Amino acid sequence: MATSPLAVVRALYPQGRADLASPGVLDGWIAALAEIAHPDFVGGDPRAELLPITSDPDEFAKVWREWLSAWETWHVDVLDHEEGSGGRVLVSMQIEARSKKDSVTVPMRGANVVQVEDGRVKRIELYFDIDAARRAAGLADP
Numbered sequence: 062m063a064t065s066p067l068a069v070v071r072a073l074y075p076q077g078r079a080d081l082a083s084p085g086v087l088d089g090w091i092a093a094l095a096e097i098a099h100p101d102f103v104g105g106d107p108r109a110e111l112l113p114i115t116s117d118p119d120e121f122a123k124v125w126r127e128w129l130s131a132w133e134t135w136h137v138d139v140l141d142h143e144e145g146s147g148g149r150v151l152v153s154m155q156i157e158a159r160s161k162k163d164s165v166t167v168p169m170r171g172a173n174v175v176q177v178e179d180g181r182v183k184r185i186e187l188y189f190d191i192d193a194a195r196r197a198a199g200l201a202d203p
Contacts (some may be wrong), residue, residue: 066177067142069097070150073175073182074139081125082135082158091122099183106187107197121185133159137171146199150179153191174198 073093081087095118102199104121105112105114115121136157152173159166172194176184188194195201 064142064180065113066148066150066175067144069177069182070152070175071142073097074142074152074173076139076142077130078136078138080134080136081157082129082132087122087125087129091118091125094182094185095122097181099178099181101183103183104185104187131161133161133164143198143200145174145195148183149198150177151194151198151200153194 072088079086079090079177081090095191098118102118102121103114105124107114109187113124115124134157137156138155140153140155141151142203143153145151152175154171154173156169156171157166159167169189169192172188172191174184174186174188174194174197186194186197188197
C-alpha cells in the first residue's frame with residue numbers, strides 16, 4: 062500500500078518544538094531523512110540565499126550543520142502540514158533563533174516544501190517567504 066505524501070512528511074516533521082542547534086536533534090532529523098531519501102534527492106534553498114542546492118543527502122546535512130554552527134539555538138515550531146500538488150507538502154513553521162555572536166534572538170516564519178515520490182523524499186526546498194513557498198507547493202495564496 063502506498064504511503065501518502067502527507068503521511069511521509071508528517072512522520073519526518075512532527076508537530077511541536079525542536080532546537081535544531083541542540084546536539085543530536087539535527088543528527089536525528091538527518092538520519093530520519095536519510096532513511097527515506099529518494100535516490101534522486103535534492104535539497105536546499107531554491108534561491109541559494111540560505112543553503113545551496115545539493116543532490117547529496119550527506120552534503121545537505123553538512124551544509125545544515127555548518128549553517129547551524131553560528132546559532133546558539135534554532136528553535137523550530139512546526140505549525141502545519143498542508144498537501145499541495147504533485148506530491149508536494151508545505152510545512153509551515155515559526156522559528157526563533159539566537160545568534161552565538163551577539164546573543165540576539167531573531168523570530169521568523171519559515172516553510173519547507175517537501176516533494177514525495179514513491180513514498181520517499183525527493184526534494185526539500187527551504188523558504189522564509191511563505192507566499193513563495195505556497196506557490197512552490199502548488200497552493201493558492203492565502
